[in-house]
Amino acid sequence: xxxxxxxxRRTKRLIQDSFLQMLENKPFEAITIGDIAKRxxxxxxxxxxxxxxxxxxxxxxxxxxxxxxxxHIDQLQSRYTATLTFxxxxxxxxxxxxxxxxxxxxxxxxxxxxxxxxxxxxRFRDAFAEKVRLNLEKNKDFNAKLKVPxxxxxxxxxxxxxxxxxxxxxxxxxxxxxxxxALYIDIISFIRDGNGA
Amino acid sequence: xxxxxxxxRRTKRLIQDSFLQMLENKPFEAITIGDIAKRxxxxxxxxxxxxxxxxxxxxxxxxxxxxxxxxHIDQLQSRYTATLTFxxxxxxxxxxxxxxxxxxxxxxxxxxxxxxxxxxxxRFRDAFAEKVRLNLEKNKDFNAKLKVPxxxxxxxxxxxxxxxxxxxxxxxxxxxxxxxxALYIDIISFIRDGNGA
DNA sequence: TACAATTTTGAACAGGCTGTTCAGTTTTAC
DNA sequence: GTAAAACTGAACAGCCTGTTCAAAATTGTA
Numbered sequence: 115x116x117x118x119x120x121x122x123r124r125t126k127r128l129i130q131d132s133f134l135q136m137l138e139n140k141p142f143e144a145i146t147i148g149d150i151a152k153r154x155x156x157x158x159x160x161x162x163x164x165x166x167x168x169x170x171x172x173x174x175x176x177x178x179x180x181x182x183x184x185x186h187i188d189q190l191q192s193r194y195t196a197t198l199t200f201x202x203x204x205x206x207x208x209x210x211x212x213x214x215x216x217x218x219x220x221x222x223x224x225x226x227x228x229x230x231x232x233x234x235x236x237r238f239r240d241a242f243a244e245k246v247r248l249n250l251e252k253n254k255d256f257n258a259k260l261k262v263p264x265x266x267x268x269x270x271x272x273x274x275x276x277x278x279x280x281x282x283x284x285x286x287x288x289x290x291x292x293x294x295x296a297l298y299i300d301i302i303s304f305i306r307d308g309n310g311a
Numbered sequence: 312x313x314x315x316x317x318x319x320r321r322t323k324r325l326i327q328d329s330f331l332q333m334l335e336n337k338p339f340e341a342i343t344i345g346d347i348a349k350r351x352x353x354x355x356x357x358x359x360x361x362x363x364x365x366x367x368x369x370x371x372x373x374x375x376x377x378x379x380x381x382x383h384i385d386q387l388q389s390r391y392t393a394t395l396t397f398x399x400x401x402x403x404x405x406x407x408x409x410x411x412x413x414x415x416x417x418x419x420x421x422x423x424x425x426x427x428x429x430x431x432x433x434r435f436r437d438a439f440a441e442k443v444r445l446n447l448e449k450n451k452d453f454n455a456k457l458k459v460p461x462x463x464x465x466x467x468x469x470x471x472x473x474x475x476x477x478x479x480x481x482x483x484x485x486x487x488x489x490x491x492x493a494l495y496i497d498i499i500s501f502i503r504d505g506n507g508a
Numbered sequence: 509t510a511c512a513a514t515t516t517t518g519a520a521c522a523g524g525c526t527g528t529t530c531a532g533t534t535t536t537a538c
Numbered sequence: 539g540t541a542a543a544a545c546t547g548a549a550c551a552g553c554c555t556g557t558t559c560a561a562a563a564t565t566g567t568a
Contacts, residue, residue: 148554156517159557229430239474269474274471277466300458301467305499360545
């Protein structure tokens, strides 16, 4: 039984890999089940033993990604238990995010591009926003000082973050997560101290 | 001849309207040419007299939108010729953007949602970024003070902006463009003066 | 090794959508 | 009224989908 699951997983992984490789060259809509099967060297019918359809396949890939985001953050966040200032904690969260992106960059590069599926950036941003919200709620001062609706602030800051990520991925991950965090902080500082764009 | 074009445009508009209406309920991938033709009450073959395929249709809608963004900004920006401070000019650009979004909200709501086509938010953001870049280049101090690559700053700020827009559209345009601009400025101020998130 | 359970294969099938063709009809402008 | 332009209806080959089923291959276990 245990190995059957192994085998089951192996074929699923084969399908997912072929699919993702194919997405690098072709947009989602243009890829057929036949294409995937051919590249994975399996029978077309076998695909349907594992997935309902193309959308189900992508959905499962997305879900795996979101699950990984959760565990990755929990791992890194719980590593240091020292009390940090609000700013330090935000910085630590930023590094955690960027290192997650680096780790999942092959998949994210595709899912966020125009070869992926519409709305992925919204779903991804929401997953992000949820983590940020939890972090912000720890700080009691925050909500008192914030005058705009929290939802708007979250959309603003997580979208900005996602913007950096997209640029980063587009530039071929030419920086480390630490450098990206520094860059993020520089921009915040620039807005704070420099010209108010 | 002139009216032929008229008629030609009328059918195209009929197709576009039916298509956009349909996109409110069904995702792009699920819509067939037959569906569009049926709703537009035209022959399926007529569709192909105007568009190459479904993608061509959406592309033309997008292009019209981007063209409108250009004219809309040029109009509003050239209205007042008084000399403004950098901050005042940024604010004016923000109002212009938000009023454009309001004007094109029916289409944008769909194109930015998961019913649209993958990558639209990137294309839209790029169009935005181009306008912001032109505005920023006027200010000589800006590039001197900015220490991070301009591309990253642009991605950051335009994505943040787009985040506000998405939230705004999602909330059913419950605020005026002026109120959204105030909200935008409040968030910037909050980052500047309040807690450094 | 032999066996049984599980998984995969190959082939076939109906059904739907695509994009094109073409002769005939309708609409439009002058 | 006429000629050009636009649209219609019907048909078509081609491709992809999702399902079925018996046969074959793979796997773990006795």
